Amino acid sequence: MKTEAVAGRLRDLVASGAVPVGGRLPTEPELAARFGVGLNTVRRAVGRLVAEGVVVRRQGSGTYVVGVPALARRTVGVLVPSTSYYYPKVIEGIERALTAARAGVMLASSEGRPDLERSQIHRLLDAGVEGLLLVPALHVMDDPQGYADELRRLPVPYVLVERRPPAPEPDDPSSYVTTHHVGGVHTAMRYLAGLGHTRIGFLGRVRTGNSAAVADGFGLAAAALGLDVVPGSVVRHEEWTAEQIAAYAVHCRDAGVTAVFCHGDRDAAGLRHAARKAGLRVPEDLSLVAYDDDVAELVDPPLTAVAPPKAEVGALAAELLLRILADPATPAHRVELQPRLTVRGSCAPARRTERVPA
Structure with missing residues (x-):
């Protein structure tokens, strides 16, 4: 490996933040072993970074980063x-x-x-x-x-x-x-269960990048928290039409569903509108939580939402x-990053007496 190639690798270490400004480079023997080159090649390469103002040698202490390469290397x-x-x-x-x-x-x-x-x-x-x-x-x-x-x-x-x-x-x-979608859903479901909701529906999606993980999260959370899986309340579509959302809202009303977890802000906003037309107040009669938090705060009332750390x-x-x-x-x-739950005005404690069909 030639001197310039080693100098380029050293610039990359600095530019990537692997060795930050103020940090100390590995010793020259360590760098020689890492790059598979001779000690003199490493010394010449380090000398180039010294000339560029990227590093300085400190007698008896080591070589320290004092700047970053002036030009993009990647x-x-x-x-x-x-x-x-x-x-x-x-x-x-x-x-x-x-x-x-x-x-x-x-x-x-x-x-x-x-x-x-x-x-x-x-x-x-x-x-x-x-x-x-x-x-x-x-x-x-x-x-x-x-x-x-x-x-x-x-x-x-x-x-x-x-x-x-x-x-x-x-x-x-x-x-x-990635985002830990299953964990984000569980956080939301635990919040709803803490408000006393046991009959929670799921208005989901299929064939999106995270739809399977979100659906798995709902099922796992429902089982772990001991929630009722109300027949007909767990429904997934590739695209939800206004008519399908309206029918789902009527089902929630008739089946005594008191909260719905929605995969997507826009579908949650549609359900909020349909619920009102079906005679359900949000959040007094029906609490809503959305997954995404893209436009959730713009809905009336603003939607409680799980926000992936995009x-x-x-x-x-x-x-x-x-x-x-x-x-x-x-x-x-x-690496998995945990989503955040932002609580807004679309959730309330469950009604004391849930309307369950005879």
């Missing part, structure tokens, strides 16, 4: 299924982290189509990106694990964002950063990729 490709729903905040977090590291960003959208996804990945690679942040459309693929295995043959490092291999081998080396997921995934680029020996990371 360009990262980012592939998302949509730039208009859920992912803008994820992208915002990615861009914030990469900008802080003086790395460039190339953004592409798959529109949730596996065929377009493959071509977009090839386009990013052809453009020279050195790493990839990927949100693959695993939920619409016939063999999602096969595709996840296929990604391991990419010529550059990658980190999955809001996705994980669905059926990995125990030693799968994939790195990912920006934090994006930023952490970008930081992880930069670490891998700086040091390919970085071990695989499997």
Whole structure:
């Protein structure tokens, strides 16, 4: 490995934050062992960073970072299924982290189509990106694990964002950063149960990136908290029409359902409107919790909502990729971030006497 290549790896360590400003570089013998080069090559490479004002040598103490490289050393490709729903905040977090590291960003959208996804990945690679942040459309693929295995043959490092291999081998080396959707749902259900609600419905979705996890979370929480699963109150559609939501509201009224967990702010807003038309007051007769918290606070009354930490997921995934680029020996990371529950005006204690059909 030539001197400039080692200097580039050292710049990457600094730019990625692996060695922050004020931090001390590994010793020159340690760097020589890490990079598989001679001690003189490392000394010359460190000397270049000294000349650039990135590090300083302190006699008897070590070499310390005092600045960051002046120019971006990396360009990262980012592939998302949509730039208009859920992912803008994820992208915002990615861009914030990469900008802080003086790395460039190339953004592409798959529109949730596996065929377009493959071509977009090839386009990013052809453009020279050195790493990839990927949100693959695993939920619409016939063999999602096969595709996840296929990604391991990419010529550059990658980190999955809001996705994980669905059926990995125990030693799968994939790195990912996701939201712990099941945990977020459980937090919301525990809150509703604490308000005395035992007959809780689920207005869910299918064929979205996190719909299966959210549905699993509802089922697990209902069982763990000892809640009633009211027949006909757990319903999932790919798209909810106004007519379907209206019929669901009538069912909640007639079945004595006192709270509903909705997968999506917009569906929750639709249910709030339909509930009023069915004679149910929100929150006095029917409490609502939404999953997403994109526009929940704009509804009347503002919706209590579970907020996935989208920006934090994006930023952490970008930081992880930069670490891998700086040091390919970085071990695989499997990271889950817990969502937050924001309590607003759409929830109230359960009615003392729940209306249960005879």
